[in-house]
Amino acid sequence: MRNSIGPSLSLVVALMFFALLMGPCRVEAAGAETIRVNGSGSALYIMKPLIKAYIKAHPGVRIGMEKPLGSSGAVKALLSGALDMVVGSKVLKSEEVARGGISREYGKMPLAIVTGEQVPKRDVTTKELEDIYSGHVRTWSNGEPIRLVLRPDADIDTTILAGLSPAMEKAVKSAHSQHGMIVAVTDPESDEMVAKTAGSLGTAALSAILVEKLPLNVLSLNGIKPSVKTLANGTYPLAKDIRFITTKKTPSAVLNFIDFIYSPQGRAIAGKAGILVTAGGRKGK
Incomplete structure (x- = not known):
């Protein structure tokens, strides 16, 4: 379960x-x-x-x-x-x-891809996310297991993330079908679990990081950092x-x-x- x-x-x-x-x-x-x-x-x-x-x-x-x-x-x-x-x-x-x-x-507001502060990662590609959520890639570069922090199936964060690509939609569905996955119901719960779980990967609103100063590692996506500027010029896709x-x-x-x-x-x-x-x-x- x-x-x-x-x-x-x-x-x-x-x-x-x-x-x-x-x-x-x-x-x-x-x-x-x-x-x-x-x-x-x-x-x-x-x-x-x-x-x-x-x-x-x-x-x-x-x-x-x-x-x-x-x-x-x-x-x-x-x-x-x-x-x-x-x-x-x-x-x-x-x-x-x-x-x-x-x-x-x-x-x-930008929806950021985030990890715990100790994860040795600064940028992630759509292809990497597809491989991680589908289960084809299970460890970070240092060998540490990747722990996904999911949101409920019907949550808007899940929908936005799945909309990155057709392959990502399938990968997100695959992740939700696996037993033993961490599923955080609310935004604060998700933020907390990503922050305290070793090897974590999840999503967080940029506002949470800016206002609350949360201890999260914010990843750029395909080389683009989540920000008001990149959202405005259309280069950052998750909002x-x-x-x-x-x-x-x-x-x-x-x-x-x-x-x-x-x-x-x-x-x-x-x-x-x-x-x-x-x-x-x-x-x-």
Whole structure:
């Protein structure tokens, strides 16, 4: 059986959903407004510097951000009234739109190929990744066994990685069919497992490395380093979309925060956190 890291996704969602329901009300006794944010782990990384800057300019606002529910779990919580806004890569389903969900595109972040710091590797080719994930290559150049840290089959990181090439799609499927593989449910779990597992290889959002200063070895892919610049000029192929999701009932305090995120100051902060901002305004104008 696979070595799945942490509790099952359904249990995580249930526990976090309950915690959010039991969390503070939007208006606290002291009069401070609370904005409840959640989403995918990689997207929440970029929220940290944005929240810090916004609270500094608006000390009467409190922004609560719990451990990541994942895009799907967070959208469920949002539509149930347990959250005020969601940030992630998820494209809303028609039924979620029918329930009042509103998705606004913001930008993209590079998805990096990463290893533990001790792995003697600085660049990897698509062909090498195909051979590693298919199991044809099982050791690094120093003889150390390669330990893949996978994401669930339906995870966006898995889809993006598999999209590198037809052979890579087959290789990723092959890796997921093997017994005893490490499968990390959330972005933070994956980052942690890559960092602490000897001979590891996995993926991580560039924002995680820039914001959290994670002890990961970031590989260039076919000689191209993951960066906002290489994503913008089209030379780096792996990217995750960033969207903000609200509802028709979203309070004005939340919309003001989103306005800040889309403002020149917010865009600059996001850029330093590894985001290629492609939208011009809160509604993408």
